[in-house]
Amino acid sequence: MGFEAWCVVSVLIICLGLLVSTSFSAELILFGGLTFLIVTGITTPEIALNGFSNQGMLTVAALYVVATGLKETGAVHYVVKHVMGNSNTVRSSQVRVMAPVMVMSAFFNNTPIVASFIPALEKWSRKTNVPVSKILIPLSYAAILGGTCTLIGTSTNLILNGLLIEEGNVRSLGLFEPALVGIPCAIVGFVYLVIFGDKLLPNRNSGYESFKETREYTIEMIVDENSSLSSKTIEGAGLRNLPGLFLVEIVRKDKLIPAVSPNEKLESLDRLIFTGVISSIIDVQQISGLSLATSQVFKLDSPRNERTLVEAVVSPANPINGRTIKEGLFRERYDAVVLAVSRSGERIKDKVGDITLKSGDTLLLETNTKFLRRYRNSNDFYLISAIEDSAPVSYEKTGTSVLILFIMVVLAGSGLLSMLQAAFAAAAAMIITRSCKYSVALESIDWRVLIAIASSLGLGAALQETGAAKTFADGVMGLAKGDPMLALVATYLCTWLLTEMITNNAAAVLVFPIALTVAAELGVDFIPFAIIIIMGASASFSTPIGYQTNLMIYGPGGYKFTDYLRIGLPLNLIIGLCAVSLTPLIWKF
Missing domain, CATH: 3.30.70.1450 (Regulator of K+ conductance, C-terminal domain)
Known part of the structure; x- marks a missing residue:
């Protein structure tokens, strides 16, 4: 690696260290690291600031407006009442959240699902005294696991299948083919979170116990x-x-x-x-x-x-x-x-x-x-x-806001519009139909989350541009030593670690050609490697910066970086073991 690559790696390590060991906010640390790279000229502003024009980040911004429309029209209360019911224990609450979210995320983009559930669960938490910190990480993880079950569950799966189609000499995946390993992994993850979620997640409330x-x-x-x-x-x-x-x-x-x-x-x-x-x-x-x-x-x-x-x-x-x-x-x-x-x-x-x-x-x-x-x-x-957040709810437009959300998800899921186009159209529809006021929509956008997402994308782009990410990937893949099974393990490990440091899409795109070359040299079928890349790219449980839904819940849940490590690292290992064990049994080398 060159000097610039080592500098980017050093900045990333320092940022991760500060996130783990200090109480500074994530967006401040990540933006500070990005600023250092720009000021010192280690990376160009165009590359470093690429995250601020990233479609994923802009999509999240639009989804805040969509979620506000659902909240202002009372649809949030409907979600709380019919999905959460009268559940008042942590375990039953987690089950009620994760089960429907996993199913929905298999067919619809998980970002709008998480965005819609966050305000609903915050309100429900206040009502039941179940800490919101106990249910938001399971919400995000359930959405991630559900997305691995179909080809349209996440944009990563679609991108990887597009690479397979472009390759020509490798067949593409079927719509439900990832489910053969995705569903078992989702079930295992579900059971793990139900058993250990209460013990490993922090108990952080918003002071509702001080009623006296x-x-x-x-x-x-x-x-x-x-x-x-x-x-x-x-x-x-x-x-x-x-x-x-x-x-x-x-x-x-x-x-x-x-x-x-x-x-x-x-x-x-x-x-x-x-x-x-x-x-x-x-x-x-x-x-x-x-x-x-x-x-x-x-x-x-x-x-x-x-x-x-x-x-x-x-x-x-x-x-x-x-x-x-x-x-x-x-x-x-x-x-x-x-x-x-x-x-x-x-x-x-x-x-x-x-x-x-x-x-x-x-x-x-x-x-x-x-x-x-x-x-x-x-x-x-x-x-x-x-009194903050006290505007009376008008239920007259509940149906309108829910219809807007449904149309957005259908348009994005069917491919008629990109997720960015569908989210912006839905946000505009919420304001035009007066499901939410323009001033309230602007106030609802969590700029801190957006800065954190954009900054993490910028750091990932710098890691990729300077060649540090490729050097790291080549090193991990070199551990295979001619054994297909070891190569499969190395592919998962490499994809997962890159996902935690950059983004799931970037990790999949980066590992794809390396794994393709390894499979060709070993003379084995590439499909098992493609499945493992899908699973590894989605297995972003150990840090908040690898997946945007993890960052979206970071603030509302009052989480610290170490909270993700505590509950996410064992889940990473469990999902990795499950995926690597099942994949070669279903898709032969």
Whole structure:
């Protein structure tokens, strides 16, 4: 290797060392390494910055917008309700996530599947107190394993089959041919994650257990007429054991039902009185079939999906201080509706409109964003703060957003459009159909993840351009020593290690000609090597930088680099052993 190649390898080793040993964010370390290569002239800016125009990175950016549309229209809640159900243990949760994701990833690109599930699982985690760090890595790994089962499961499989077709003297693969080894590997990986996932994954939550130190509110919801919740029990409707939220009583016509049993069946127009913390208040407000009991919220000028929740503390100078909310005409005065009142941690039993405001009361308001600008410095309130991610859900466009997602996946899976084209078309459709607002779409993009993906692609390109990757591949393949089985092991090992350092597509493309030459020299069939390259290129479990779905969950799961090593390295070895053992039995040398 030349001087430049050694420099790139050194930078990559330093970056990996920092990722393992420090708490610095992944995008900062990776972008710092890339910056060093550019500034020192070790690699050209065109090569180093190639990742920032990479189709995979841009596809992920567009998919953030698609996922936001699904979230804003309530499709996320639908996923949580029907896929996750009432599961409240780590093991059952992992099973419920991985099983459908593996099946879907075999036929559809796994990136949009993971992008759609991330916000759903974050919301579900908050509801059940199952740490999101216990389920996001299984989500990504299940998507990766499912993608190995068909030719269209990942772009890597399609690229490798394209290379086989171009080669001419080697046959191409059938659509379901990779499944002969992919399905057994997926089953083995599934069992491993179910058995060891809880023990090996970190227990990192977002502080939901600290409810006792959080303000509590009382809020009144009403069961809609013809609601899907009618005739369901409290437990069946998912209204029991909500973290930080308690169903105090039900008002049914003129009858009061205190100490509500989990087997109590809901009826249309039941008024449900909840008390709890703000995050759970937001969750119950977004359940389909329940509406806020106050009609005042529907008299605000702006559409509900363009509003937000705000906390405001009443000051002594407030003109409504000492009067009821209804008497003070709060909505007309402030263009905001009081949903709940918190007073010294005590429950106020009066209806919201009949509560007499006192100085120091904390009000939970639904209003538009102009309220913050208008009253932030007003003497009427001590403090005003917006509640993040609190816009009410409008279920009117749920079907639209789901249809957009389905069309995107079909177009990309069928090859009519590339994944990039389909993702951008779907993102545009989400904004055009107003499934999500343009401003919200921009805010939803996780720029840190995109920088990390682009930087890792740039480092991989530099590794490849300087010849370091080829030297490494030749060295590993040289371990074969004329034995087809050893050559197969070396092919897997080489592809896997390169995948963890660069990208799965680049690793497959790089190893393909080397393995082809080795197979020709040994006088054996190349198909077993092609299958092993597919498996090795997809086996990116040990680091977050080898596969984009691993990077997508890095931040939301609160993971560290070592978390991937702890659970991913054994999985790499298991999948490698399974693939290398089965492949020569199915496809003879």
